Amino acid sequence: MNDSNISDKRHRVLSxxxxxxxxHLGNYHGVLKNWLELxxxxxxxxxxxxxxxxxxxxxxxxxxxxxxxxxILDWLGAGVDxxxxxxxxxxxxxxxxxxxxxxxxxxxxxxxxRVPTYKELRTQLKEKHLATYGFLGYPLLQAADIxxxxxxxxxxxxxxxxxxxxxxxxxxHFNHLYGKNLSKPLLxxxxxxxxxxxxxxxxxxxxxxxxYHNTLGLREEPSQVKHKIKTMPTDPxxxxxxxxxxxxxxxxxxxxxxxxxxxxxxxxxxxxxxxxIGCIECxxxxxxxxxxxxxxxxxxxxxxxxxxxxxxxxxxxxxxxARQNARATLDEVKAAMxxxxx
Numbered sequence: 001m002n003d004s005n006i007s008d009k010r011h012r013v014l015s016x017x018x019x020x021x022x023x024h025l026g027n028y029h030g031v032l033k034n035w036l037e038l039x040x041x042x043x044x045x046x047x048x049x050x051x052x053x054x055x056x057x058x059x060x061x062x063x064x065x066x067x068x069x070x071x072i073l074d075w076l077g078a079g080v081d082x083x084x085x086x087x088x089x090x091x092x093x094x095x096x097x098x099x100x101x102x103x104x105x106x107x108x109x110x111x112x113x114r115v116p117t118y119k120e121l122r123t124q125l126k127e128k129h130l131a132t133y134g135f136l137g138y139p140l141l142q143a144a145d146i147x148x149x150x151x152x153x154x155x156x157x158x159x160x161x162x163x164x165x166x167x168x169x170x171x172x173h174f175n176h177l178y179g180k181n182l183s184k185p186l187l188x189x190x191x192x193x194x195x196x197x198x199x200x201x202x203x204x205x206x207x208x209x210x211x212y213h214n215t216l217g218l219r220e221e222p223s224q225v226k227h228k229i230k231t232m233p234t235d236p237x238x239x240x241x242x243x244x245x246x247x248x249x250x251x252x253x254x255x256x257x258x259x260x261x262x263x264x265x266x267x268x269x270x271x272x273x274x275x276x277i278g279c280i281e282c283x284x285x286x287x288x289x290x291x292x293x294x295x296x297x298x299x300x301x302x303x304x305x306x307x308x309x310x311x312x313x314x315x316x317x318x319x320x321x322a323r324q325n326a327r328a329t330l331d332e333v334k335a336a337m338x339x340x341x342x
Contacts, residue, residue, distance in 0.1 A: 026208030077301030088318035157261025205251035259289035
């Protein structure tokens with residue numbers, strides 16, 4: 001569903017980020033910019049999914065807590081406002097895990113095995129030992145993350161729609177088993193809110209991804225950013241400075257399409273094809289624009305970086321609000337299943 005189909009009425013929206021490392025510009029242009037718009041129009045819950053990070057990093061969990069803090073700093077630097085939305089860490093709300101256990105009792109194994117990303121990730125991460133229940137069951141934990149807040153919309157890319165469909169299927173199954181005598185479904189089926197595909201390329205022209213080692217961090221040191229962009233591959237036809245090139249064959253051109261004005265893009269097109277400019281010269285406007293964007297993000301994050309108690313206060317309050325909402329749903333689920341708390 002496109003965002004244009006949402007009415008002016010504020011809906012509840014939920015989204016999360018796995019904490020496997022600091023965020024990069026691909027995350028900013030593909031996810032966080034969307035969050036910045038949504039937080040002004042809807043009731044948003046955004047969480048750092050540290051349990052989900054464990055599904056692939058369980059052998060090396062020492063960095064997850066640090067990565068979680070870095071992700072929160074990246075959110076705040078990007079402009080996610082704790083006064084407009086609820087920010088929390090997944091593991092600070094144990095109700096997620098309890099609902100996950102209850103839903104696991106009714107979810108057929110075949111539903112999890114057919115999730116497309118399950119096989120895809122096992123292939124991509126074949127160097128890791130992922131024959132675990134945690135990895136197989138992460139889509140169900142994700143379903144619990146969602147259903148416990150009864151959100152109307154989940155902002156996702158097209159590659160994540162199958163997870164929302166599984167969540168809807170689990171909700172229907174639960175409601176069929178335990179909600180026949182209720183006036184309305186106990187677990188609400190969320191709708192996928194399709195987000196624009198990030199146009200941010202990686203340094204090698206592929207999708208920007210930590211697994212490809214082709215990223216620019218949101219708050220990466222300027223000297224590293226300059227070095228990375230200066231050493232980006234360009235059109236292979238431009239072996240010498242005097243060789244003409246073709247911008248469409250150069251990864252740097254895709255950065256110009258995001259960051260450069262029409263005038264600068266025209267300068268690149270003409271200069272590259274005529275060999276009127278060299279590759280280093282072509283990269284300078286990109287370096288300046290990226291550094292300018294990152295400066296704003298670093299400056300916004302700096303107060304929180306200097307005073308970690310500010311982040312702790314935000315997350316503590318976020319967890320309180322999240323747990324209050326999660327507990328209400330969990331109590332309804334347990335009552336419907338006949339589980340009595342003594």
